[in-house]
Amino acid sequence: MTEAVLKYLEENRESLLGKLEEFLSIPSVSTDGAHKQDVLKAGTFVANYLKEIGFQSVEIIETGGHPLVYGEWLEAKDAPTALFYGHYDVQPADPYELWDSEPFEPTVRNGKLFARGASDDKGQVFMHLAVCEAYMKTEGRLPVNVKVCIEGEEEIGSENLVPFLKNHKDKLAADFALISDSGMVAKGQPTMLYGLKxxxxxxxxxxxxxxxxxxxxxxxxxxxxxxxxxxxxxxxxxxxxxxxxxxxxxxxxxxxxxxxxxxNEAPGENYPESVGIPQTSxxxxxxxxxxxxxxxxxxxxxxxxxxxxxxxxxxxxxxxxxxxxxxxxxxxxxxxxxxxxxxxxxxxxxxxxxxxxxxEALSAKAYKVDPDHPLLQKAADQLSEAFGKETVFVRLGGSIPVVESIDQLFNIPVVLLGFGTPEDNLHSPNESFPLDHFHKGMEVLVNYYHDVAQVK
Amino acid sequence: MTEAVLKYLEENRESLLGKLEEFLSIPSVSTDGAHKQDVLKAGTFVANYLKEIGFQSVEIIETGGHPLVYGEWLEAKDAPTALFYGHYDVQPADPYELWDSEPFEPTVRNGKLFARGASDDKGQVFMHLAVCEAYMKTEGRLPVNVKVCIEGEEEIGSENLVPFLKNHKDKLAADFALISDSGMVAKGQPTMLYGLKxxxxxxxxxxxxxxxxxxxxxxxxxxxxxxxxxxxxxxxxxxxxxxxxxxxxxxxxxxxxxxxxxxNEAPGENYPESVGIPQTSxxxxxxxxxxxxxxxxxxxxxxxxxxxxxxxxxxxxxxxxxxxxxxxxxxxxxxxxxxxxxxxxxxxxxxxxxxxxxxEALSAKAYKVDPDHPLLQKAADQLSEAFGKETVFVRLGGSIPVVESIDQLFNIPVVLLGFGTPEDNLHSPNESFPLDHFHKGMEVLVNYYHDVAQVK
Incomplete structure (x- = not known):
């Protein structure tokens, strides 16, 4: 039932990658005042894309800091509503001299897309938008209702996000939250996160x-x-x-x-090799x-x-x-x-x-969800299918403070569907995102959007 | 017997101070390549002054780094020979914003001369040169033979000094060394250093x-x-x-x-007050x-x-x-x-x-001399006389590596006749030198040069 959508993605690989590269070439470094206009430009890119796809009520919302982008598509009667969260800001790229290609000139090498934000989080945000585009262009509709909230301050602590969520609790109400801002435990090893620090x-x-x-x-x-x-x-x-x-x-x-x-059964990174240390501690x-x-x-x-x-x-x-x-x-x-x-x-x-x-004013509680929840199980099934390997369930050492905020404010499950890999060099020089994860990931999203339409 | 010499210094106070200010206005920061020409300029100032005074064999000696200045006056038959050492380079002046007047625009405030190098060591080198000028202008001769060696690399480790001393051991041979690159334990408290770290x-x-x-x-x-x-x-x-x-x-x-x-009897600085700490350690x-x-x-x-x-x-x-x-x-x-x-x-x-x-390649042994040595006792007597207070004998927590080198190479006593004070802010913003120490110090030097002519 999702063949046409998948075919659309297949046939538009080049142009979608080009569009992502356009997004990645905007140096939206939120911590650096000199890039304030660039951050706004990246937010505007997201807003324009949402409008193109057919989202409604698309807004660039001023926050006092960098703006939030909101949009919604709510015409899937009887289907559940997803609140999709992501961020369009990125970490600083310095030290520049350690990059093999310019951080804001996206470059494909060895099957990977190199750019600041390729994995964290522009690349993964883009996958969702592209999947929505594919649905709208082929079926004329999405299988589920989607409320999109993409912020520009994740890398500096999401200071204005929680007040926004609080002030718009009714508008943002959803059956579950969906976030792709994380990774798999190893390249090609599908992974469901059920906890965060x-x-x-x-x-x-x-x-x-x-x-x-x-x-x-x-x-x-x-x-x-x-x-x-x-x-x-x-x-x-x-x-x-x-x-x-x-x-x-x-x-x-x-x-x-x-x-x-x-x-302990979850596959681990070979740390001494991957980061060059004599032994783990x-x-x-x-x-x-x-x-x-x-x-x-x-x-x-x-x-x-x-x-x-x-x-x-x-x-x-x-x-x-x-x-x-x-x-x-x-x-x-x-x-x-x-x-x-x-x-x-x-x-x-x-x-x-x-x-x-x-x-430090910024803080967050840890988060944990039941790994047996059907929303997680369905995602795990699609991941296993697309990557040809059993999905592992793990807890993450990192923090996504917004997850805890969503949990507290909305009391809904948060599905963390991450497509990054440990070799992505998040927050480091030579950040990258493997193109096969990008393409298989969109396949997972297409089928997952379809499947969760049944969960209520 | 030194009345005429002292009178010359008295009568020429203004012009001597003006000449020192000219010396201090040259930013001879040896650690900073951008100031290479300034360091040379300060060396040239010293060499020209030595020639004016009547020193012979005056040379600006290339070292591979910053040059050394050498000059000698050896016509005091039967009198001992002093090897006078000093340095014309200075520490960097940054952070500039913490100076109350420009570091290289010497300024007199509250009886102190403010400038980088005022105390360490241009001001103190200048005192010896001015005293030699006064002797030559009045008596036509110096009471002792003097070999002057002023380097431009003290603040960066005197790398080329020791090879120079080694290679010219015979030329530099002397009965004692004389150095004014240190200070008193308190303002107005005459001090003889008999040890260094x-x-x-x-x-x-x-x-x-x-x-x-x-x-x-x-x-x-x-x-x-x-x-x-x-x-x-x-x-x-x-x-x-x-x-x-x-x-x-x-x-x-x-x-x-x-x-x-x-x-423990030596007067100490009130550290909590002078440097702003809760208590000493x-x-x-x-x-x-x-x-x-x-x-x-x-x-x-x-x-x-x-x-x-x-x-x-x-x-x-x-x-x-x-x-x-x-x-x-x-x-x-x-x-x-x-x-x-x-x-x-x-x-x-x-x-x-x-x-x-x-x-670190740079190193030095500690140095200690017998405080009862007549060369030190005579200096102490003149200090007590000029400053109207008993001279204290102390060891310094700082290092003057050249002292240990001179000790090892020449096996002669080193007289450390320092006129600085703990408030001089050496190596810090607002370096200064009190004018009364400058003038009384020259009086001490005049009488000391006279007295040591008798020591053999």
């Missing part, structure tokens, strides 16, 4: 002397802020990857033996898969103090700063975890320095 | 994954290099300021009780004065990893680096100490990362 963050600054000091004249009188920061950071996590902040694990939900087993008592999927983490994302240039500058630096984020699991409250870390740091300030902690 | 350095880099990674997708599989570096750094020095590298203190010369007492079991003067230090001079911009970037950084230098005391060999730190770090590499250590 939460998130909290902070920045620690150790303030020592009021200026950089001569290390000879002041060494022995003045505590070194970089050394004091090292002591603080080293006290947060031990060498066995166990977070040593008191109470950090208190509310972590126990991990049933059978779920652990499933996690995971929390004492847990495997890498278990730690990534179901145990919380605490990571230093950045750290700086004093002289960073060539050679030597014999100073005691004035300050030292570290940025820290945690990924959280079901049971952990982001605010409580942030409090515990801040309290611990503030109650262990070394003598001779001052310590200030800046709390 | 040595120096060694290294840079530690922890290499993790081959690129910055998404902290959600890889947290739990990949060791964080910034955290691994924090563990390494925290293992080098404890919270009581004791260096915990095995054997670090093995060769440190014992500190006699009476020397400790003298050190010194090695367990030692006072601040003892630690600064006679105990070795290990300082982190700079540290960097991952994301340093605004807000959050949820990555596991690819690498983390720290720059470390140590100040050493008599007994410690720089090479041995460097070896011990490198061995310790290399034998404690956390699993899952690689660690590389870059050894």
């Amino acid at each position: 939460g998130f909290t963050g902070l920045e620690v600054t150790v303030k020592g002397p009021n200026r950089d000091l001569h290390s000879g004249l002041y060494g022995g009188a003045v505590k070194n802020p970089a050394m004091a920061l090292s002591h603080i950071l080293a006290s947060l996590k031990n060498d066995q990857e166990v977070v040593t902040v008191p109470g950090f694990y208190d509310d972590v939900e126990a991990l049933p033996a059978e779920e652990r087993q499933l996690m 995971s929390e004492q008592g847990y495997t890498v898969n278990e730690h990534i999927m179901a145990r919380p983490t605490l990571e230093i994302n950045g750290m700086y103090s004093g002289y960073q240039g060539e050679g030597t500058k014999t100073i005691i630096p004035s300050t030292a700063t570290a940025k820290i984020t945690c990924r959280l699991v079901p049971g952990q409250d982001p605010q409580t975890i942030q409090d515990k870390i801040v309290d611990y740091i503030e109650s262990h300030v070394p003598d001779g320095v001052e310590v200030s902690v800046k709390r | 040595g120096f060694t350095g290294l840079e530690v880099t922890v290499k993790g994954p081959n690129r910055d990674l998404h902290s959600g997708l890889y947290g739990g599989a990949v060791k964080n290099p910034a955290m691994a570096l924090s563990h390494i750094l925290a293992s080098l020095k404890n919270d009581q300021e004791v260096v915990t590298v095995p054997g670090f203190y093995d060769d440190v010369e014992a500190l006699p009780a009476e020397e400790r007492q003298l050190m 010194s090695e367990q079991g030692y006072t601040v004065n003892e630690h600064i003067m006679a105990r070795p230090t290990l300082e982190i001079n700079g540290m960097y990893s991952g994301y340093q911009g605004e807000g959050t970037k949820t990555i596991i950084p690819s690498t983390a680096t720290a720059k470390i230098t140590c100040r050493l005391v008599p007994g410690q060999d720089p090479q041995t100490i460097q070896d011990k730190i490198v061995d310790y770090i290399e034998s404690h590499v956390p699993d899952g990362v690689e660690v590389s250590v870059k050894r």
